[in-house]
Amino acid sequence: MKTAWLGAAAAGALLISAAGAQAHEHNDCLDALCHMQSLDMLAQDGASGGTATSLESPRYGTWGYDLGGRDTAVKPGEDFFKYANGTWEETTEIPADRTRFGNFDKLSLLSEARSQAIIQDAASGKVQDKDAGKIGDAYNAFMNEALAEQLGAKPLAPELDQIRAVKTKTEFTGLMGKTHSSGFVSIFPSYISADEKDPSKYAVYLLTGGLGLPDRDYYLEAKFAEKKAAYLAYVQTMLTLAGWDKPAEHAQAVVDFETKLAQVTWTRIEKRDANKTYALKTRAELDAYAPGFDWGALLTPAGLGGVQSVVLTTDTAFPKFVAVYNETPLETLKAWQAFHLADDGAPYLSKAFVDAQFDFRGKTLSGQPEQRPRWKRGVANVNGMMGEAVGRAYVAQYFPPESKAKMLKLVADIRAALHDRIEALPWMGAETKAKALDKLSKFTVKIGYPDEWRDYSGLTIRKDDLYGNVLRSSAFEWKRDVDRLGGPVDRKEWGMTPQTVNAYYNPPLNEIVFPAAILQAPFFDPNADDAINYGGIGGVIGHEIGHGFDDQGRSYDGDGVLKDWWTAEDAAKFKAQADKLGAQYSAFEPLPGAKVQGGLTMGENIGDLAGLTLGLEAYHRSLNGKPAPVLDGLTGDQRVFLGWAQVWRQKIRDEALRQQVVTDPHSPAYYRVNGTIRNIDGWYKAFDVKPGDAPYIAPEDRVRLW
Template sequence: MHQFSFVRKAALSAALLGFLAGGAQAQTKVKTKSSAGKTKTTAPAAAKGQTGTGISLANLDRSVDPCTDFYQFANGNWLKNNPIPGSETSWGGFNELRARNRGVARRILEKAAADRTAKPGSNMQKVGDFYAAAMDSVAIEKAGLKYLQPRLNKINAIQDLAGIQSYLADPKNIGKGWYGLGVSQDSKNSSVYAVQMRQGGLTLPDRDYYLKEDARSKTIRAAYRNYQVNLFKLLGDDQATAEKNADAVTRLETRMAKASRERVALRDREKNYNKMTVDQVAAAYPNLNIPLRLQQSGLASAKEIIVGQPEFLKEASAMLKEEPIADQKQYLRWHLVEAVTAALPKAFVDEEFRFSQVLTGAKQPQPRWRRAFAATDGALGEAFGQIYVDEDFSPAAKARAKQMVENLRVAYAERIQATEWMSAATKAEALKKLNAFVVKIGYPDKWKDYSALNISRESALNNLFAAADWGTKDNLSKFGKPIDRTVWGMTPPTVNAYYNASLNEIVFPAGILQPPFYDPKADDAVNYGGIGAVIGHEMTHGFDDQGRKVDSQGNLRDWWAKEDGEKFVTKAAVVGKQFDAFTPIDSLHVNGNLTMGENLADLGGLTIAYQAFMKTPQAKAAKSVDGFTPQQRFFLGWAQVWRTNMRPESLRQQIQTDPHSPGQYRTNGPLQNMQEFHEAFGCKDGSKMVRSTADRAKIW
């Protein structure tokens, strides 16, 4: 599943408190001289009496030549005038929209929490009580470790390897680490669910954080150790014991890190598909006691398991036998408490924030209501989502977005058919896949049933445990059942979008169908440059370097003629090389291989959205608004989506771990390849925003 954008913890912890109308005269260009004496192209000031929506002229920095740095031209003044709030690690268009959506959500949640008359067992009761318990700091402080202690006692009672195996096998135990096991579609047979196993077990964002010896990595590891020691002390350990336990956990995690695949390798769908029989898995990784785990998880009927990273599981099995049980117990203890810090007393929350300050650069914690909202959305996303969309998402918005999707589908088909480097047979398969895309907009047609989930106001921590248990059961229960094609991987308020390869679907939650991505009051140029490019982005994920390996039915299958596939790889490598050369901070380069899928999706999405936009009445009328032609407004719409100020620490983490490139490169990178952009702004050969023909990337 590819996400359009990005938001430190795994799904459970994120569930705790804890992408993306005309005037009278044609544009004229104003020629000025730069200090170097070269001719420079700038956009004129707005014509008198013309007013547009969707583009804020105040955000532009007209001192910058759009053909030199379009990102700065489009966003420079916004970047200067919008410092990062203390509780944020970055601030941009995504953040502004998330803040807007959270404001709506907060009103709904506070109303639900104040309503003590909601029918017991109803979604309103569960949402209200979950949020109220998360907000009740007095009760959380008073409870202390009361609701955590039984689980700590369970770990403490472990005596041997069999005890470790039994603990890992129990689906009710959370924060287990070691490896991941769950149920999802079989990548090569998307009509059935399969048991899947994968690497896991690390606390830090990536394996390299444990292994690199640069100063920044050492600083983070020192902060991590301090975080571990202080949490162990809060659990009752003395200083010496806490230090010993922290060192044991880090030693185990470092051994796991050495066996873990790098992020680029984790993108390779074929290498991460290794189907084995249960007997083969049991023999290959004997100390994991997989038969016991399957039995305890209600998966005893499973005959096969798809193993993601065999070499990691081999090491995990060896570790379970070789590492002292006492150290393994501390590892389990750490992963339990670290997973739920946000629902524990303030001292735990404060320690987690001190570590995140070093990791992300945040200056102050988020307010409790923000954390409580995130927890509610994570645990009861569709129960809350039903209430949210009733208040904040109109049928008209859904209908217009749906029409844009179909307009882009037509444009994409035209681009595929006009492609000179693909054979007729490969084109036919590509069109078949394009036409099979399922489109989901706003919210699910079928909502999740939370009737088996009990939520009360007694304990925020118990609510988390209950929600985690419900989520695990919901996932495991899918095995052996028909594929549920109604499921959503994001909740309605989410400012994001995604492509799911196995379901061959593109999904756009209600949360992203707002400015700056989509504005009902704005002209088509801005909307096609915003949400239109987002739609094209997600469509292109079906044809990026990994998505292209999946057919129209969602199966991992090579449907490309050999020569066509080789041509694609060559064309994609041009994009990879371009992004490898970008250096956002110090000597740290963007990783063109890690970000390949997202970069291809941006280039493809913009190309398709522009093609679709050029069919609109606004594009055909060619009338300017605020001194900008429709084509220029399209590209401004794209650029404003990516305006972002980011803390250096957070930027470093993104470059190292995120498959998305930083915003300025997501803006400028694709545009440097697009003749349509060069013509719109009169950019000449030799300009920084114009790549030479030999170095230009073009796929669709």
Template sequence: MKQLYLAKSATLTIALLGLWTGMAQAQNTKLKTKSGAGKVKTTVPMGSPSGAGISVANLDPSVKPCDDFYRYASGTWLKNNPIPDAESSWGAGSELARNNRAISLRILNQAAADRTAKPGSNAQKVGDFYASAMDSAAIERAGLKYLQPHLDKIEAVKDLAGVQRLLANPKSHVGNSFYGFRVIQDLKQNDVYMAFFSQGGLTLPDRDYYLKDDARSKTIRAAYQTYLVNTFKMLGDSPATAEKNAATVQRLETRLAQASRTRVAMRDIQAMYNKRTVAQLTQDYPNLNFPELLKLNGLGSVQDLVIAQPEFAKELNTMMSSEPLADQKTYMRWHLVTSATPALPKAYVDEAFNFNKVLSGAKQQLPRTRRALAATDGALGEAFGQLYVDEAFPPAAKARAKALVENLRAAYAERIQATEWMSASTKAAALKKLNAFVVKIGYPDKWKDYSTLNVSRESYLNNMFAAAEFAYQENLKKYGKPVDRTEWTMTPPTVNAYYNPVLNEIVFPAGILQPPFFDAKADDAVNYGGIGSVIGHEMTHGFDDQGRQFDAQGNLKDWWTKEDADKFMAKAAVVGQQFDAYSPLDSVHVNGKLTMGENLADLGGLTIAYAAFMKTPQAKAGQSIDSFTPQQRFFLAYGQIWRRNQRPESVRQQIQTDPHSPSQYRTIGPLQNMPEFHTAFDCKEGDKMVRPAATRAKIW
């Protein structure tokens, strides 16, 4: 599985600011802002069983906590838990996800075995989708039978107008071809939806994979060429034609990459909000045919769009008229096939995995059960999620998590009030935003309606395409309707959490509200250091360098004084410089600008969680468990949730593409700045876990 990131994905590159690269909507509790407000109540009793929530066996006592707390907290676990062959990394989140999968697979196998489910019911759809994904014999027999009609549509294109229609048609299933298009909340008027056009069209994880000339990038491009050639040959191309077509795809994608913004540039939210009228877009980019795109997607009434990267649209407009039609068709043929690969015969899946081995370092393909589970969760996540929460998430867990959230919110309010660098007016606006946080825990109040999605056991590929079309149409249908504030972006079994700035909400799926993050049998120190730091992380995203640009209502609107904003950015720059210096591999450094938001969220989240924990009876009593003080247990819990072994290939890819820092730096980075940690473990000036006072980061 992917590392637990507190995710960052979806609507825009900034849309969800979360924990990893893994449910009723609660009423907001109004915070008092006068002296004495924010009293925190304990959520689990003191005197929990010795060792609950923290594994003493994971510690490496040969490492001094003030030298390398990451190794101290989890060193023995790191030594004893090699990465499974099918994984690119393995950590605490992986173990929790494995436990969740055991429950999920039991549910899915039961659903697939039940042939009595009412036609059209969620149980029928979940069971049939999973069964079709597991039926490898049927997939082999089908070959390209169900893909061929889509290949034929590409082959039938005769001119630029045909390309435009194919790209605009939601039934064409040409994958990630050329650009992205969807409906999202208007960032500056978030009670309405807007149409959004963005850069896209790449197969490799990032633009830089096409453009860098280092040895690693060249190796990946060579492996990609092999992947392309072999796939085209399986589609029936001669070896010479396959080589030519592979070079065509790489050439077109490289041209798109050159026009694409970097991931750091994509973090500039204001620069992405470029609203243009359809008339202006038609004049500026005639070859993209926006009227046709909108018409075929049922959005003929749309008057304007946001173009996230105008320079990309300009280059794509030129490409559509200058690139040979045959080359464009070859490119779309490739993207159709790659979007369909999971449902194609084994030879196609194996070829894709051979390339992934080079990219991620994984040595063995995930078992079909894992792949089928992930696909079912992606296609029918809330239908399947209802079955999951019935078994894995009792109502009491939801209530305990809600209490923790409110305790963190109260502690955050006090920290904002006590902040010495922020003016009174900005503090008031910050408290207003904090007060307005919507909290979603476990699962949605209103489950998604899948009644228009047809699923059968005939064809996994047809089911995949039907689910993709359903999701796309569900997105488009939002336009012109009131914003749905009950919607979730993650499914209930997901081991992750997120903050959504345009809804000003923090969301914690049921999947993450389990050990080691949340343990009903553990003492408060463990839960505040674990899920408490996760909660604080998501809250802090509302005040990081991106989230702070959205107001209490979720609109992209500046509510800071210039002086306060300048002070904040200066403090954030200290964190950026700190992480720039970290190097997990030779010549590979963390990108402090790319990871800025997540690093700020880790530091702020841990700071707030500790402040909330110190109000609990356990912290005040100071009673040790397993020879560790409550404060030490808090930090040990935090350190142990980030334990993770990772392949070098995966580390390189994360550094290049992911807004989250590698796990060891997510552990030591915040702690090096925290005097509370230094006191808890008696660290002194000069110790590796103590940053010099002049370079120590402090924001909240």
């Protein structure tokens, strides 16, 4: 399921994906990070009512904005991000167990703390819920560090024995086919989601994978040579901990194998093209297209042996992957599988595994000084396995019904604003406009929590089997997906839990989804000034709706079908404006040698521009012709822009930022403010920005899409 997220983090993303879609390249999020976050910064950011242990929603100033976080020594037309957030930035420190910190993260800390309280109540019998016992057992299993130390690498032993017993490539392919019910990995990952050419049914999607570094560039570009060398050492460490023979020799072979895969892996920009990433193949066509590989041996262990067709998401890479696979010695493949088994299993094993993984993936790759406390990782683990069970209690305690009603009105306002703007677009013809309005009218809106909760009765959780719980959870989810093949798509399903601080757009279902946890300040506060809400959650709503009309979302019609509904002339005009936006962002260089990729971030940048534009427009409509009030010397329009900027308050470590610009489809938070406002005419008027000011773009050069 291709989904557009607000960001890339469950802790803060403008878009979030449905089950299985995390592996796909078309996810568009509100925010760029998916970690749960620590509580030690919860009371910062100008919020009141906050000690570090408070479970209350934050408040900002007297009318929804933290005036003390501004730096009024900086002119809005000089650096709007600094003007709106400069003092906050100067006085805020990133917690040692985090790679970044901002307002998304702050709400994620709150959600994490609330989830922990719910989980602990479940463990102590205080929660009256059918899944309370399983929730408690899952958490206690993770928190039993003494048992993990006692077991060491033993949980991996049965699977390591299976790897050692492999005698042929076909047998090894069979191991890769067990990825959804084991700790094994595959160079051809799979998932099941709505068929993008017929969203009424499910389809099986195959991807290319197999890499242990964040991106193909880490293997191929000289600037990442130190990271690649550190990765080689890490592979050796993990093989040693797993008891694999000749760890140094095999580590080099593993990295060489992955480097060959990287050379034939599509770039992230290539993977963003919705039309190029849908190649339907029958089984016979697959055998002919990528010969020399036993596709039946891969699909049958996954329960897909009877599937008549699959969708290849990076089709031209498949024959090349098969060639690399066939030329690689079996012993190297076995070592590669053993390494990834240990790497993926590390969080659920002894301290030696946990520390080794954090030292490389946390410190070296992302610059995070300290590991998160175990309880935080335990909460994330439970939310990952039984998130909707925790979500039921979360909603009951923390999501007032009136918030849903107010959100529905805001969504209606944003949709109405876009409807009027589409009708008035000077660059779009009548034929395309009619179809765009039809798509807008068919948007499904989901707010807060699902109408039907997940049934976890078939999931076995044991309080003394952490690693086994993770494997059984994966197998449980996969069986559910496989069992739905041939049946209708479940349009009531959610791709996020209610306690997730995020939102998403899902193209095949043409739906926008806003979990309960994001519907709090600074995004949404029922008691805040309307302008702040329109700049905050209004911008988020507009962002998600905008994804339906971004460079990829526009490829899906009102029924979610991947098809071209644009006239050639209108498509060319859209592309011209999108290319102009991409060029603007590609000029941004947050760190020396680390430039934003306008092509990779295109969808999110279009979503941001649409979101803030629509938030401002909807605010104007809400005034019903009356003048906006002035608060603390700030006009209504000024407050809309400040509301947007406040959402994107964030600091990030340099290593994490370098990784983000290579791997993430979201621009850094700084440019989600400064890169967006400079294309909106209303910003220039609101803050009297003139030619010669740093962000100034001449009217004829501003990007004008939605």
